[in-house]
Amino acid sequence: MKRSLFFDIDGTLVSFTNHKIPESAIYGLTLAKENGADIYIATGRPYGLINNIEEIKHLVDGYITANGAYCFSGKQVISCCPIPxxxxxxxxxxxxxxxxxxxxxxxxxxxxxxxxxxxxxxxxxxxxxxxxxxxxxxxxxxxxxxxxxxxxxxxxxxxxxxxxxxxxxxxxxxxxxxxxxxKGVDKAKGMKDMIAWQGIPLSQTVAFGDGGNDLPMIREAKIGVVMGNASQTVKAAADHVTNTVDDDGLYQALKYLKVI
CATH class of the missing domain: 3.30.1240.10 (Hypothetical Protein, Haloacid Dehalogenase-like Hydrolase; Chain: A; domain 2)
Structure with a gap:
């Protein structure tokens, strides 16, 4: 089955220790893309502050930014939700x-x-x-x-x-x-907006995260994967808990889910 993968950045894709994506994660995402997976970013960062994923930007199909407030794919704005x-x-x-x-x-x-x-x-x-x-x-x-x-x-x-x-x-x-x-704007809404626009069924979604702002997306996706560096509250919402971002957790999760 084709998978649509939604990734938080900080603490999930990128290490808090060295501010880099582990080589194992880059390799895993490259293989996932070759295997037909769609790859989306789902971050609390606004797009202008996404400065740490250069190695995988060519793999990304769309962005959920500012915790779901601004979502786009290529030059197409999918949703924009300002605060009153x-x-x-x-x-x-x-x-x-x-x-x-x-x-x-x-x-x-x-x-x-x-x-x-x-x-x-x-x-x-x-x-x-x-x-x-x-x-x-x-x-x-x-x-x-x-x-x-x-x-x-x-x-x-x-x-x-x-x-x-x-x-x-x-x-x-x-x-x-x-x-x-x-109100109502979070990563889960961003993910739902994205898959509705792309024509992706919820049944093929997998969300990866580690923070409190990832919880709505983790719960909404068909499969929610939580990193080992997450809190116990976030881990409790997971369908699968993997290793930490620094211990090849992302690569291991992709292997576990048979995405690669």
Whole structure:
């Protein structure tokens, strides 16, 4: 049976340790493509911050980005789901009031609002994103649809912010921040939008992930594969748990599923 494979990036395709795709994963994905599999990216990163999959970009059939808020294949935009602007301004007001940094992801631009050393460390050191586009003005980005907000907040601060909002959802795939998208917008929606546009039956979908934001996709896909570096909560949702990203987990999962 043909398989349509949906891959998270950080912690699934790419190591948090060296910010690279393991050679075994590159080899496995190449074989999967040769065997007729479709390959899709499903990430919390906006497309402009996808800087770590160059070795496999030629294999990718489509992208689910910003946790499902912006999905495309080639030059075809499949879905675009901005956050209501009153919710955006509410988060910005809380950023000013509470002093947290917040990445604002627009349809064209990205900016880090109220940047601070904590956000710098997370994005530049942990995620290897060096250009946070701090020169983009707030006025410029608020003239666009806002796809995602990423406040750098603790769980306690998150509990203070979310009751002030409506018509949004949040997910946390890194302990230091949350991603906020419009209500109902997550990786599962992105996957469903993608397969509907491509004419792919749900029965041939396999989703691979390791973070809390992967849970909707892991649960929705016919088969959900979770990496060994995931939390116990994420592993509990899996149909199959493989090794960590650094221990050839992706390659082993593709072998286990007989994709390669």
């Amino acid at each position: 602007m009153d919710q955006v301004t509410s988060v910005i007001e809380q950023s000013d009031k509470m002093g947290f940094a917040c990445m604002i992801v627009g349809e064209q631009d990205i900016m880090m609002y109220n940047n601070n050393p904590v956000a710098d460390h997370i994005f530049k050191d942990m995620l290897n994103v060096q250009d946070l586009q701090e020169s983009t003005s707030l006025q410029t980005i608020l003239g666009q649809g806002i796809l995602q907000l990423t406040p750098v907040v603790t769980p306690k601060e998150e509990q203070a912010i979310l009751p002030l909002l409506s018509n949004v959802i949040s997910s946390r795939w890194c302990p230091e921040f949350i991603d906020i998208t419009a």
